[in-house]
Amino acid sequence: MSRRVRLWLLLLSLAALAVLLVPALAELPHFGGQSHPYGDRAVQAALRRRTANTVSSVNFDQRGFDTLGEESILFASVLGTVVLLRQTRDERRVRPQPTRVSPVSRRYGFLLLPVTLLIGLYVIAHGQLSPGGGFQGGVVVATAIHLLYIGADYRALERIRPMGLFELVDGLGEGAYVVLGGAGLLAGSAYLANILPLGTFNTLSSGGTVPLLNAAVGMEVASAVVVLLAHFLDQALEIEGGEEKQ
Numbered sequence: 001m002s003r004r005v006r007l008w009l010l011l012l013s014l015a016a017l018a019v020l021l022v023p024a025l026a027e028l029p030h031f032g033g034q035s036h037p038y039g040d041r042a043v044q045a046a047l048r049r050r051t052a053n054t055v056s057s058v059n060f061d062q063r064g065f066d067t068l069g070e071e072s073i074l075f076a077s078v079l080g081t082v083v084l085l086r087q088t089r090d091e092r093r094v095r096p097q098p099t100r101v102s103p104v105s106r107r108y109g110f111l112l113l114p115v116t117l118l119i120g121l122y123v124i125a126h127g128q129l130s131p132g133g134g135f136q137g138g139v140v141v142a143t144a145i146h147l148l149y150i151g152a153d154y155r156a157l158e159r160i161r162p163m164g165l166f167e168l169v170d171g172l173g174e175g176a177y178v179v180l181g182g183a184g185l186l187a188g189s190a191y192l193a194n195i196l197p198l199g200t201f202n203t204l205s206s207g208g209t210v211p212l213l214n215a216a217v218g219m220e221v222a223s224a225v226v227v228l229l230a231h232f233l234d235q236a237l238e239i240e241g242g243e244e245k246q
Helices: 003-026 037-048 054-062 064-084 103-125 134-151 154-159 163-186 210-237
Strands: 091-093 239-241
Touching: 037 054, 054 064, 054 210, 064 163, 064 210, 103 134, 103 210, 134 154, 134 210, 154 210, 163 210
Parallel strands: none
Antiparallel strands: 091 239
């Protein structure tokens, strides 16, 4: 495809986007005005579903399809990284050399690891109540695991990071979200419909399916980040090209 053809395709795409975007922007409430219809309706819907965190209500209940897409993008990105960074025939693995860690880094790495892990699990579990949720908590959990690399060395990280298990949990987290959405269809409602008992407002059991979807996303995100970083660390520390060694 020539440069001119690509340019024309870009211009046509931008024109089509402008036809849809400009009228939509023109109908938005004025900046600084008193009318916020979308926000008001989102808050009312969150209260009806007994989800104290309106953002989680939007992400996992009112617009659960969007979150499914975002989670699937991360899942596909990790899958693509695993395929692209796989060990090739002209590469070989070498054991990384032990690294010397300063006592201060070792001390604070070991101290912060359980604290960070607990905070990540807390953020996931309380996603329907307070700011946070599966995406944020999953990243915090993955960060906690890699504090062992900072506080000790790569070998210590490998011992607590069985790749097969994390790859399995990554797929289970993605599948759990899809299955929970299908449960709405089996109950005679819509896909990703909130069909579970809503519980008591502002408690861990509130929100119906929102806590379960949060947990599924937390599993997928934490495992995905661990798998993603594992392959990048493998390339940087363990895998050497055959041609470079000759």
